[in-house]
Amino acid sequence: MKHLSKSLKCFLFTACGVFLAAKMLAEPAVGNPFILWYDKPAVKWEEALPVGNGRLSAMIFGHPAQERLQLNEGTLWAGGPYDPVNPTAKDALPQVRQWVTDGKYDEAAKLISAKVMAKPLTQMPYQTIGDLLLTFPGATNFGDYRRELDLDSATATVGYTIGGVRYTREIFSSAPGQLIVLRLTADKPGSVAFSASLKTPMKATVETEGNDTLVMRGMGGDASGVKGQLKYRCEVKIIAKGGKTGVEAESISVAGADEAILLIAAATSYRKFDDVSGDPESLVRPRLATASSKSFTELRAAHIADYQALFRRVAIDLGQSDAMKLPTDARIRQFATGSDPQLAALYYQFGRYLLISCSRPGGQAATLQGLWNASMNPPWQSKYTININTEMNYWPAESGNLAECVEPLIALVNDLAITGARTAQTMYGARGWVAHHNTDLWRATAPIDGPNWGMWPLGGAWLCLHLWDRYEFGGDPGDLRRIYPVLKGAAEFFLDTLREEPKHKWLVTNPSISPENGHPYGAAVCAGPTMDMQILRDLFAHTRQAAETLGVDKEFQNQLAETRARLAPNQIGGAGQLQEWLEDWDMQAGERHHRHVSHLYGLYPGRDITLRGTPELAAAVKKSLEIRGDKATGWATAWRLGLWTHLGDGDHAFLILKYLLSPELTYPNMFDAHPPFQIDGNFGGAASIAEMLLQSRVGEIELLPALPKAWPGGSVKGLRARGGFEVDVKWKDGQLAEATIHSLNGGATRLRYGSATQVVELTKGQTYHWNGR
Numbered sequence: 079m080k081h082l083s084k085s086l087k088c089f090l091f092t093a094c095g096v097f098l099a100a101k102m103l104a105e106p107a108v109g110n111p112f113i114l115w116y117d118k119p120a121v122k123w124e125e126a127l128p129v130g131n132g133r134l135s136a137m138i139f140g141h142p143a144q145e146r147l148q149l150n151e152g153t154l155w156a157g158g159p160y161d162p163v164n165p166t167a168k169d170a171l172p173q174v175r176q177w178v179t180d181g182k183y184d185e186a187a188k189l190i191s192a193k194v195m196a197k198p199l200t201q202m203p204y205q206t207i208g209d210l211l212l213t214f215p216g217a218t219n220f221g222d223y224r225r226e227l228d229l230d231s232a233t234a235t236v237g238y239t240i241g242g243v244r245y246t247r248e249i250f251s252s253a254p255g256q257l258i259v260l261r262l263t264a265d266k267p268g269s270v271a272f273s274a275s276l277k278t279p280m281k282a283t284v285e286t287e288g289n290d291t292l293v294m295r296g297m298g299g300d301a302s303g304v305k306g307q308l309k310y311r312c313e314v315k316i317i318a319k320g321g322k323t324g325v326e327a328e329s330i331s332v333a334g335a336d337e338a339i340l341l342i343a344a345a346t347s348y349r350k351f352d353d354v355s356g357d358p359e360s361l362v363r364p365r366l367a368t369a370s371s372k373s374f375t376e377l378r379a380a381h382i383a384d385y386q387a388l389f390r391r392v393a394i395d396l397g398q399s400d401a402m403k404l405p406t407d408a409r410i411r412q413f414a415t416g417s418d419p420q421l422a423a424l425y426y427q428f429g430r431y432l433l434i435s436c437s438r439p440g441g442q443a444a445t446l447q448g449l450w451n452a453s454m455n456p457p458w459q460s461k462y463t464i465n466i467n468t469e470m471n472y473w474p475a476e477s478g479n480l481a482e483c484v485e486p487l488i489a490l491v492n493d494l495a496i497t498g499a500r501t502a503q504t505m506y507g508a509r510g511w512v513a514h515h516n517t518d519l520w521r522a523t524a525p526i527d528g529p530n531w532g533m534w535p536l537g538g539a540w541l542c543l544h545l546w547d548r549y550e551f552g553g554d555p556g557d558l559r560r561i562y563p564v565l566k567g568a569a570e571f572f573l574d575t576l577r578e579e580p581k582h583k584w585l586v587t588n589p590s591i592s593p594e595n596g597h598p599y600g601a602a603v604c605a606g607p608t609m610d611m612q613i614l615r616d617l618f619a620h621t622r623q624a625a626e627t628l629g630v631d632k633e634f635q636n637q638l639a640e641t642r643a644r645l646a647p648n649q650i651g652g653a654g655q656l657q658e659w660l661e662d663w664d665m666q667a668g669e670r671h672h673r674h675v676s677h678l679y680g681l682y683p684g685r686d687i688t689l690r691g692t693p694e695l696a697a698a699v700k701k702s703l704e705i706r707g708d709k710a711t712g713w714a715t716a717w718r719l720g721l722w723t724h725l726g727d728g729d730h731a732f733l734i735l736k737y738l739l740s741p742e743l744t745y746p747n748m749f750d751a752h753p754p755f756q757i758d759g760n761f762g763g764a765a766s767i768a769e770m771l772l773q774s775r776v777g778e779i780e781l782l783p784a785l786p787k788a789w790p791g792g793s794v795k796g797l798r799a800r801g802g803f804e805v806d807v808k809w810k811d812g813q814l815a816e817a818t819i820h821s822l823n824g825g826a827t828r829l830r831y832g833s834a835t836q837v838v839e840l841t842k843g844q845t846y847h848w849n850g851r
Contacts (some may be wrong), residue, residue, distance in 0.1 A: 111398065111420055112427050114406045114700040114748060115226035123148070124755060125407075127227040127234045128450050130256065131251040132438025132486075134344055136210075136258055136451040138223040138249055140236040140671055142217040145247065147260070149454050151310065152442040153348035155519040156299040157202035158307030158452070161497075162524045167194040167505045175577060175588050183601040186589060187529040190603060194505075195532060198302035200518055203459035204445050205299060206452050207312050207344055208278025212262075212400060215271055216240070229424075229431045230387045230661070233378075235414035245271050252381040253438055258342040259377050267320070268334045274316060275329040279454050281306075284328045290316045291366075292330060298346070299454055311358035312344035315366050341369045351493050351521040380483035389427075390436050391479040392796040394767075396423045396789045407746035414736040422767060428456070429746050429764025430478050432757060439485040442519065444471040448757040457754050462490070464537035465515040465593040466674065470713055470758040471763035472544055473683060473720070476551040477772065479798050484548055488561070490521070491541045495564045497521040498538055502571050504625040507810075510570030513538035515593065530602040534591050535575070535608050539617045542568050543683065546620040546671075553802040553823045558624055565621040566634070572614055573641060579605055579660065584646040592658050593676045598666035606646045606660045610679035612686045617640040619685070621787055624813075648680060648687065648695050653795050655699040655705055656680075664705070671707045673714035675721065678702060682717075682724040689726055700725055708734050712743045716762025723769040723784040731770060732786035740761050771807060774799035780830040781807055781817050781850065801827050814850040821845075 119141040120126040126137040126148070137148040170193035177186035220238040227234045244265045251258045262270050264508050274292060276284045282296025291313055298308035316323070321335030332338050345361035347354050369377060371628050401409055401418035436449035445451070446467055447460040462468045468487070475484045498511030501523040506512065513523040515534045525532035545561040576585040586606025593609065596602045622638040625631045651662040658664050658677040663846040678699050680686030687695045699721065710719055715738045722731040737743065743751050743759065752761030770784040771794050779799045795806040802823035808815040821840035829836045831850035838846050 086817045095236075103721055110228065110230060111402060112229040112424060113226050114229070114424070116407060116746070117223060118220045119223070119225065120747070123452050124749055124751075125747050127225065127747055128432070128435065128448075128749075129227075129232065129234055129249055129251040129422065130417055130435035130449045131253040131256065131258075132441040132449070133253055133256065134258060134434060135436065136249065136251060136342070137450055137452070138234045138236070140247070142215055142220040142223070142236075142238045142240070142245070145212040145214070145236070146344070147210040147212075147249070147258070148450075149210060149258075149342065149344065150449055151207055151303065151312075151344045151346060152207050152449055154298055154308060154310050154344045155202050155520065156301035156306055157304035157518075157520060159352045159520055160522065161500065162196035162201075162303050162526070163501050163504045164194055164197050164426050164524065165504075167524075168507055170194055171506065171589075178589050178603060178605050179580065181599070182596070183599045183603050187601040187603045190533050190589065194525065195528065196490065196522070196526045198304065199526055199528070200300050200302050201459060201461055201518040201522050202304060202520060203299075203453075203455045203524055204447070204451050204519070205280065205454050206278070206460060207296075207310065208280060208282070208294065210274060210314060210340075210342060211275050211277060213273045213275075216534070217245075228426050228771050230386070231380075231382050232389070232390065232431065232435065242266075245269070247573065248378075250378065250381050251435070251485070251655055252377060252384075254380045254384050255377060256343070256365050257369055257673055259374070260342070261338040261374050262340075264336075266320050267336045270318075270335040270338050271319065273329055273331040274314060274340065276312065276314065282310075286325050286327065286330060289323050289325045289520040290330065292316075292328075293727045298781030301455070306313070307354045309347040309354075309358055310344065311346075311362050311596070312342070312719055313362050315341045315370060317341070317370065336838050339374055339756060341366055341596060343369075351497065351519065352842040360739050371784060385434065388480060388482065389430060392427075392430065392794070394423045394426055394792075394794045396420060398790045406748065410739060410744050410746065410748070411741055412728050413739045419540070419792075421739065422735060422789075425748065425760075426767040429474050429760050431478060432760055433475060433478070433480055436757075437471075437483045437486050439482055443486040443490045444757065444761075446756050446758065450757075457517070457752075457756075461516055461518045463516050464513060464541060465534055466676070466717070467713060467756065467758040469540055469544065469683070470716065470762040470765075472761070474761050474768060476547050477765065477768045477774075479796050481548065481552060481798075481803070486546065487541070487544055490517075490547060491538070491564060492742070493521045494523060494538055494541070495567050498523040499567065506571070506575055508571050508574035510572075511538060512566040512568075512571045513541070528694070530591065530596060531594055533589055533603055534593055535571075535587065536590070536613050539568050541574070542617055542620070543613075546616075546624075549624075550800040551798055553825075557571075558627060561626045562628060562630075564622075565624055566616070566631070568640060569617055569621040573637060576641065577605070579646070582646070583644075585641060585644045586646050586660065587614075593674050595658065595672045595676065596668055596672055597659055597663045598668070600688075604659055606654065608648060608658055609679050611645045612648070612677075612684050614645055614681035615642055619705060648698075650694065650698045653701065654698060655702040656695065656745050664702070669712070671704060673710040675702070675706055675714070675717055682720045684768075688775075689724065696725060709737060711752045712738070713752065713756055713762055715743055716750075716759045716766060719766040720762060720769060724773065726784055728770055728784035728786040729788075731766065731784050735763070735767070768794075768797060772797045772799065772802075772805055774801070776800045777820065777826075778788055778830055779803060779805060781805075782809055782814055782831060785809065785812065787812065799827075801825055803827060815848070817848045819840060819846045819848065
């Protein structure tokens with residue numbers, strides 16, 4: 079080859095690479111177990127494959143005749159800065175509290191509805207940029223079709239053959255480049271031909287600039303009387319090798335090319351929840367210019383290096399079987415009845431992939447649908463439901479070695495501490511800050527929807543648990559100093575608003591609800607539901623510990639301890655269940671199998687209840703789970719799965735996992751089905767798989783705490799444990815073979831496997847091996 083010209087060598091290497099990529103795509107293989115693959119194009123949105131870089135995302139359908147990339151940008155929401163606090167709320171709350179105390183729950187709910195709820199009653203929806211459509215002439219009679227998403231490289235690929243020519247599409251969303259890259263190739267020169275256009279349901283215009291760029295300019299929508307204030311811009315730059323390019327008013331066509339690369343960039347004018355003065359063009363143009371100067375190989379290498387630095391921190395092997403040779407949708411259909419342990423491992427890593435793809439530093443937190451949404455008004459507005467769903471989105475982050483992915487959530491909570499302080503003062507006349515059961519891009523914190531859903535002031539307090547987790551897992555004093563003011567403000571609000579209930583003189587929240595569940599007296603509104611007390615015990619304990627560690631606010635520490643001691647305790651009801659309310663109403667409640675299991679927060683993810691530390695309460699949790707039942711919506715099933723892992727029952731947890739990974743609750747593209755799609759179930763399921771293999775509290779790491787018989791042998795590497803440890807675990811014949819504990823900060827912990835324990839004290843960087851004996 080040394081006698082060939084440089085240009086011919088380049089052509090041969092490129093052609094060889096395209097041929098090998100096409101050949102690998104055409105042949106199903108088990109070599110890389112972390113691939114979702116399909117033998118037909120997507121028709122429904124829930125069959126398309128997701129890519130994202132934490133800010134810009136696409137759903138890829140992969141039809142040979144017309145490719146559809148449905149696009150989102152994380153800050154494209156309806157509305158603009160607004161304050162929904164009802165000005166009559168503060169004066170109405172004393173009467174509401176009195177009626178709740180008197181047991182007049184229906185009257186209290188009606189007054190809340192009339193005087194306390196937010197205006198508007200709903201929040202703003204997350205919206206879509208629209209679609210990039212690529213039309214391919216004559217691409218009807220195709221064969222050897224394969225569509226896949228490689229979780230290891232975060233790259234989606236589509237391949238098919240027409241007339242003896244193999245066509246390949248490769249798509250990824252680059253965090254370093256802050257754009258989406260799409261390459262079209264064929265193994266025969268001059269065979270790439272298509273027409274590109276943009277369409278959208280939004281208020282927008284589309285035009286061409288020059289002979290290679292599509293430009294969409296638009297505005298975020300109006301919603302609930304709040305005018306859309308966000309400008310957005312999306313540009314698609316087409317770089318064709320060879321062939322001819324044609325331009326029309328709203329489309330660009332390419333014919334006879336050897337290859338084409340499409341660069342997709344988008345941005346909005348959003349700068350902060352109270353600032354929409356940004357210039358999207360000034361963001362989009364430099365990104366396209368920079369990417370245009372690089373080769374596809376360079377763009378892809380930067381993307382993979384950035385992504386794999388996160389994804390490859392954890393490896394998991396739960397066993398393999400012949401089921402891996404099947405398309406992913408077929409595996410989902412068969413999981414409950416067949417032997418396919420690797421599908422659970424794939425599901426776990428898919429959860430980590432989704433979190434990396436939709437939640438990166440500098441971007442927004444993962445919504446109800448992560449970063450992916452095709453609608454102007456999606457279900458529940460695809461916003462942040464903070465009475466379980468947003469929290470569940472981040473359950474796999476810390477243990478899954480993805481601490482960076484929590485940064486957008488921390489940023490959201492910091493914003494809520496600002497808007498929530500206004501709500502606390504205006505609505506309650508209280509210090510600190512509060513957020514109810516939902517928020518949005520504009521960080522609205524007032525109660526919405528209605529009293530049976532929105533009159534719950536613990537949303538912000540629950541989010542504080544994730545801030546504390548960041549410190550417990552990482553041990554960084556800088557993190558503690560960063561989160562302490564937020565924890566303190568959340569605690570101050572409840573110090574000002576807790577009320578004494580007359581029967582036991584306990585301190586309780588009033589008014590509140592046990593999230594979304596009605597009690598036997600015609601309402602959900604009540605005082606002191608169990609979940610509230612559990613969350614506040616966590617909040618007060620963590621805030622006090624933070625202040626003590628930082629050496630500040632001694633008097634405040636004492637006040638937290640005294641108030642915490644007076645909170646209503648967990649109670650066991652007449653059926654042996656953990657009571658959901660102050661009174662033993664559980665067996666009289668209208669929805670005995672309600673999707674929410676809010677009162678069980680204390681076992682997981684909370685700190686109130688443990689299997690060995692509070693065995694009576696743990697038994698009551700088990701009874702409550704038996705009463706509630708195993709089957710629920712996607713995310714609610716994932717929560718039940720996590721709870722059973724913390725009861726140490728791996729086989730029961732696996733039964734629930736089989737239901738979660740069935741077509742009823744998992745779409746063909748592995749998205750979680752509420753139904754409709756909500757991403758929280760993906761994250762809750764992924765977190766629970768990790769919790770089956772490793773659980774930690776500060777001072778203890780438990781190995782294989784809920785290992786099911788269905789996974790007799792396997793390994794996991796790179797899981798994080800509280801206290802600053804990284805853990806690898808291997809097991810064989812259902813028994814621990816070896817655990818490797820690596821200390822990141824230095825310190826002591828107790829290792830537990832079954833009844834065996836071992837206390838170890840490690841220096842920073844030290845590694846310890848243990849076989850559980």
